[in-house]
Structure formats: C-alpha cells, structure tokens
Amino acid sequence: MEKEELALRIEKIRRALEKEGIETDEEALKKDFQKYLDFDISPDEAELRILRKHGIMPRDAARKKIGEIGIEPISVTVSGKIVSINSAVSTVDGEERKRYYGIIGDDTGTIPFGAWNTDLSNLSKGDSVEIESAFVREWNGNPQLRITKKTRIGKTEEDFDVKFSQRASREANLADISERDRVSIKARILSIEEREITVRGESKTIYSGIMADESAKVQFTAWKDFGLKTGDIISADGAYVRSWKGVPQINLDEGMTIEKIEEDFPTMEELDAGKTMKIEDAENKTGMTDVIFEGTAIQIRNGSGLIFRCPNCRRVLQDGVCQVHGEVEGVPDLRIKAVIDDGTGAINTIIGKALTEKVLDKDIKKCLKEVRAKMDKGIIGKQIESVLEAMPVRIRGNLVSDDNGHTLIATDIEMVKDDPAERARHLIEEWGV
Amino acid sequence: MMKRELAWRIFAEEYAASTLVETSEEEKSPTYVISPLGARMNRLFVVGTLVEVMNYGSDEEPIVKAVMADPTGHFYLNTGQYNQEAGFSLLRTDVPNFVAVVGKVHVYEPEPGVLRRYIRPELVKTVDESMRNRWIVDTVEFTKERIEAVKEALALEQPSPETLISLGIPKRLAIGAAKAVEHYGDVNINRYWSTISEALRYVLSEKEDETGEDAEMEVREILEAVAKGDDVYWKDLREAAKERGIKESLLESEIDRLIRQGVLYERKIGEVLRIDREDWN
Numbered sequence: 001m002e003k004e005e006l007a008l009r010i011e012k013i014r015r016a017l018e019k020e021g022i023e024t025d026e027e028a029l030k031k032d033f034q035k036y037l038d039f040d041i042s043p044d045e046a047e048l049r050i051l052r053k054h055g056i057m058p059r060d061a062a063r064k065k066i067g068e069i070g071i072e073p074i075s076v077t078v079s080g081k082i083v084s085i086n087s088a089v090s091t092v093d094g095e096e097r098k099r100y101y102g103i104i105g106d107d108t109g110t111i112p113f114g115a116w117n118t119d120l121s122n123l124s125k126g127d128s129v130e131i132e133s134a135f136v137r138e139w140n141g142n143p144q145l146r147i148t149k150k151t152r153i154g155k156t157e158e159d160f161d162v163k164f165s166q167r168a169s170r171e172a173n174l175a176d177i178s179e180r181d182r183v184s185i186k187a188r189i190l191s192i193e194e195r196e197i198t199v200r201g202e203s204k205t206i207y208s209g210i211m212a213d214e215s216a217k218v219q220f221t222a223w224k225d226f227g228l229k230t231g232d233i234i235s236a237d238g239a240y241v242r243s244w245k246g247v248p249q250i251n252l253d254e255g256m257t258i259e260k261i262e263e264d265f266p267t268m269e270e271l272d273a274g275k276t277m278k279i280e281d282a283e284n285k286t287g288m289t290d291v292i293f294e295g296t297a298i299q300i301r302n303g304s305g306l307i308f309r310c311p312n313c314r315r316v317l318q319d320g321v322c323q324v325h326g327e328v329e330g331v332p333d334l335r336i337k338a339v340i341d342d343g344t345g346a347i348n349t350i351i352g353k354a355l356t357e358k359v360l361d362k363d364i365k366k367c368l369k370e371v372r373a374k375m376d377k378g379i380i381g382k383q384i385e386s387v388l389e390a391m392p393v394r395i396r397g398n399l400v401s402d403d404n405g406h407t408l409i410a411t412d413i414e415m416v417k418d419d420p421a422e423r424a425r426h427l428i429e430e431w432g433v
Numbered sequence: 434m435m436k437r438e439l440a441w442r443i444f445a446e447e448y449a450a451s452t453l454v455e456t457s458e459e460e461k462s463p464t465y466v467i468s469p470l471g472a473r474m475n476r477l478f479v480v481g482t483l484v485e486v487m488n489y490g491s492d493e494e495p496i497v498k499a500v501m502a503d504p505t506g507h508f509y510l511n512t513g514q515y516n517q518e519a520g521f522s523l524l525r526t527d528v529p530n531f532v533a534v535v536g537k538v539h540v541y542e543p544e545p546g547v548l549r550r551y552i553r554p555e556l557v558k559t560v561d562e563s564m565r566n567r568w569i570v571d572t573v574e575f576t577k578e579r580i581e582a583v584k585e586a587l588a589l590e591q592p593s594p595e596t597l598i599s600l601g602i603p604k605r606l607a608i609g610a611a612k613a614v615e616h617y618g619d620v621n622i623n624r625y626w627s628t629i630s631e632a633l634r635y636v637l638s639e640k641e642d643e644t645g646e647d648a649e650m651e652v653r654e655i656l657e658a659v660a661k662g663d664d665v666y667w668k669d670l671r672e673a674a675k676e677r678g679i680k681e682s683l684l685e686s687e688i689d690r691l692i693r694q695g696v697l698y699e700r701k702i703g704e705v706l707r708i709d710r711e712d713w714n
Contacts, residue, residue, distance in 0.1 A: 279439075280439075280603055280604070280605055283436075296440075296478060298440050298478060298535045298556065299535070299555070299556065339437065341439055341440045341478065343439065343440070343441070343442050343478070343571065343575055344439065344603065344605060345439050345605070346437045346438070346439050346440065347437075348437075389556060389558050390480075390533035390535070390556065390558040390560060390564070391564075392564075392567060405436070405437075418567070420563060420566035420567045420569065420570045420636055421566065421636055421637055423570045424566075424569075424570050424573075424633040424634075424636040424637050425637065427570070427573065427574070427633055428630075428633050428634075428637075431577070431629075433626065433629055433630040433633065
C-alpha cells in the first residue's frame, strides 16, 4: 500500500474514532492496520475491523438491493419483505437467550438474517421493513445479515414482489439435508393433508405430509396451496429446511416455484416400503423420518412395562406421585424402553402402548388384571424381557435426537423370523466357501 | 453424551486369539480388546451352549464362573458383585443349554505374558437352537466383513484408520484393523476363512449330514494312521484325507464333531490335534 494512501486511511479512522470521543495514538493505529494487511485482509475490512474493535459500527451503511449484496463484510441498509422469521432459545454461558433468524427478500433476491441480541418479536412474516446498518457476514460462501445493537429496523408500507435467490440452494438428496439448508430437491409426495393453523391470531390453511426420494422420507409443510396431490413428483428449488428434535423437515414457502415433473422415479410402493439401514449409518444423522433397523434387543431398560401417568401432564408417576402435581389418580399406560444393537451400533428406542400390546399379544386391560391378581406391577416388565430380550427384531420409526443422543420412536415392531440354514446355504454358494 | 458401546458378534476362536488390550489412564474410559481381525471390543453379544456353571461365592452373593461353547471354541464368563443379576441367571440355567449372553470384555493377567479373556455378562438368557444358528450366521457375516477390512489393511504399507475409511471400510472396523495389523503382523486370514466355512456347515450339519457315521469311521481311521503317539498334525491329516478322496470341508466338520464329542482337542490351534485315548473308543 502506498504511503500516502495509508496515511489517508489512518487519518480517516482516527477521525471516525475522534468523533466518538476515542483518542488514539496514530502510530499504534498504523501498526494495527498494517497487521491486518500483513494477514491479507483488505484495507476496507481492516478499517471496519478496527472501528468495530473500538465499538463503532460505521454509520454510512451502503444502501443495497438484496440481490447486490456480496460476501464482503460491510454494513448495509436494505428494504424488503420478511419471508420467514423464527426464534430459538439457546443457552450461552448458562444464560438463556432468544435469537431470531429468518429470510428477507426484495424484487432482486433474498438473504438470511439473524439477531442474537435484538428483540424482533414485533416482526412477522409478510411485514415490509427497512433494516439500517446491518452487518454482512459470510456463511458457507453465501452472505447473511447480522442484526446488531447498532441496527435500526422500521416497518414500511412498501410492497415487494420477492424474487427468491437461487444462490443459496444446493441440489440435495433428502437423506442429505440439514437444519437451515436451502435446497433444491426432487421428490414424490407420499401423503398430504390440509390443516388449519392459527398464526398470530389469524387462521391459515397449510398442507403437510411426507415426501420421499430414493434416499429418504421427509416430512414437509407447504405454506400455500401448490395444488400438490399424493403421487405427484415435484421439483422444488429453494426449499427451506427446519428441524424438529433433529429430524429435518422441508418447508415449501409461499414465494417458491414448484414444478410437477414426469420422469423415471421410484414408485409409491417402493418409496413407502421404507429403508432398512445400519445403525452406524444413522449415528451421524440428527434425525430421520420412517427408518427401519434390524437388530437384537440387547437390553430392556428400567421403566418398561405397566406405568402410571399423571392425568395433568403425562409424567410417569413414582409411587403414585407426580413430581409436579403431587399425589394424583394415575392413568395406566404401557411402554418399552429398549436398546437395539445390530452389530454396527446401538440405539435407544421407545415403544408405545399399542406396539407394546402387540409385543405382549394382549391389551392393557388384561395386563392390569394380571397385575392386580399378582399384586405385582413388575410382572409386565418381566414378560417383556422374556419376549424381547436377546431376540432379533425389525423395528420401524422416526429417529429423533437431543442432548441425550438418539432415540427411535417406534411406529412398528416385529420379530425377525428367517431360516438360518437357508441363509447359511446361500452364503456357502455366494462366497464359494 | 457417552456413545453406547456396540455389542460385537465374534466367534470364541477369534476372541481367544486376542492379545491386544487397549486401556486408558483416564477414569471411566472403557477397556477394549482388539482381535486379530480388528474387532475393537468393549461389549460382546454371543450365543452358544452353556456347558459349565460354578459358584465360588454364596447363594446370596454368588461369584460365578461359567463356560460356554460355540462351534469354534469356548467363552469364559464371570460374575461378581457388579453383575450379580447375571450370576443368578447363570445359576438358574440348566446345563447344558443354549444361552445368549451380552457382556463386557474382561481381561486378567495372572502372570506376565499370560492373558485370560473373560466376558462379564450383563444379560444371560436361555434361547432355542434356531436363535443359536441365527447368531452363527450373523457372526459369520461380521467375521467376513472383518477379514476384508484386515486384508485391506495388510495390503497397505502404512495402514491408518483414515486411509482405511477412505477405502470404504466403516469407521467401526478401521481403527481396530489398523491396530490389529500393527500388533499381530501378518494375520492368518485363511484360518478365519476355514472358521467361516466350518461354522456355516455346522448350522447345516444337523440337516444335511446323513452319511455322518461312515465319514466319522473313515476320519477316525485316518487319524489313527497319521498319529504320532497321541499327536496328529493337521498337515499330515489333510494329505491323508486328500489321498483317500475325502473333501476338506467334510474332514474339518468331522474333526469338529470329534472335538465336540471330547475325543480330540486342539493342542495347538490349526496345527496339532491330540487324541484323548480315554474316550477314543
């Protein structure tokens, strides 16, 4: 960098700092600035970083159309319409914090935004806003807007015909999507149903169901009527992924274009049959819809069998006492908590009442009768152990995850009955051993 | 969150041949036994015939040592105060019986250079023959998978888990395979191929082996013919069988049957058999 140019820069920074009442040593400033340059940082960014280090968010934020925003870390002012807005609570240093994130768009494009320390509860989807002095940062090669304390947001009357940016979406298999992705997918609608929901006091019709490609099934929600029907094969560009308990779900937003396509695609039956997978392949996923594992029930956990739940909160009672509601009249329920191990990995499963009845081949009434006759609540658990423990099972369900790891919420279970001799003969032939 | 240790399916022969133990100074970190085929085990799931149960403790506080057999050898089980429930289960089980056992690896070194491998059962359950057979076939499949992982590792000049994973070996096997090759050197893969072959025939033997008695007589004759004293070298045995036109697989399944009957035992696995004269006739 030329000496004169450098001097001008330093002077500019010094004055900006002075305006905020910050005295600085020119030499120290020069040294600091040079250090950024030595690490291949552009002069513009170096200037910005130094100002920010001193707590100054440059006011002369560039007014930009959303489609023009690049990945340079600058401050911008944009106007647009909120395409989506969500909040999430996370714990930082033991303190609960609510952060907001979403997408804003104008007639040139869309961009994700996020706010860690700013309350955006007054903003809703569909609002037109002007966002002044938001900071652009890069994430996975795409720009995002970071809303900080210095950012001002005001609602406007302007309307926008939002053009969705294509830059952020990538082609993906349904097995390969994760939270906050924007993806371009091809899938067949396996089921769809209309639902009425209430969004901030207003009732709205949405469409939700299951879609699938060769790799996986995924739940989806369409936020407007795209005219989708069971069996349709669709191509959707820019679908937004959100997760529930780690299970990715596809959102088809209002502004999206969805095409119905006709091409070779697995049939409804093939897709519906579900995928049997190895547990080790599931371990690196945060969640999955409708998967099948085949393994051995190597442990039946405590708390399996006949339990009593609090009629108010469904918590399991300990000796007739709910930890929140005290002594209550318990509602009987059946469940199994088991560990399934297929030799490649192990996974916790929860098997609810209907399936537990199937495993035991009797209903809860009969279980209650037996328990009363024997005066022993534990006998049902013992029966479950005798039927399931060390036995090969095929278990189907939704894989969810939280801080305690993975759990398969079972939707079906059956004992595996194959003929070992048949398999042995087959292997001898196949391997020539 | 601690990841739950998976339960390895492994034949007694491979477990008994394991001499590599991985422990860590860190508290509560698991012990692993790494087999010649790279199974890096903390927990096992095995099914076989419970052949012996002994209580060295009291009725209330049992300390149980038990032996179970699979088609390839024996597993040694022990229980104490930490897995008393399993001890009671073993004591309740009639011997012999088919049992399924889930348990943790437990190694004991009574003197330097001598390693005893046990299983500390977490679960003992009586099962039927078809469950036992199913386990054998499952274990054959897992053994073959491990043979292939170790084969890949042996083919590499410097096998690292990362290289093995990049070759498509599951992570579950890659770490153990790399360590196994480093520790055991040139693993005798052929031996485990015969294990697989024998185990599969073992599952079929009850159903298909109708010429059993003739074959047994003939194999006994060969054994007598090639025995040096009570020792029979596998090499001699194979040659003699070949001359008489007996298929190797038949020879092996017959020898296996004789071992199960207790008239033969492997003095040096894969090399020397010894005839137990007391039970021979």
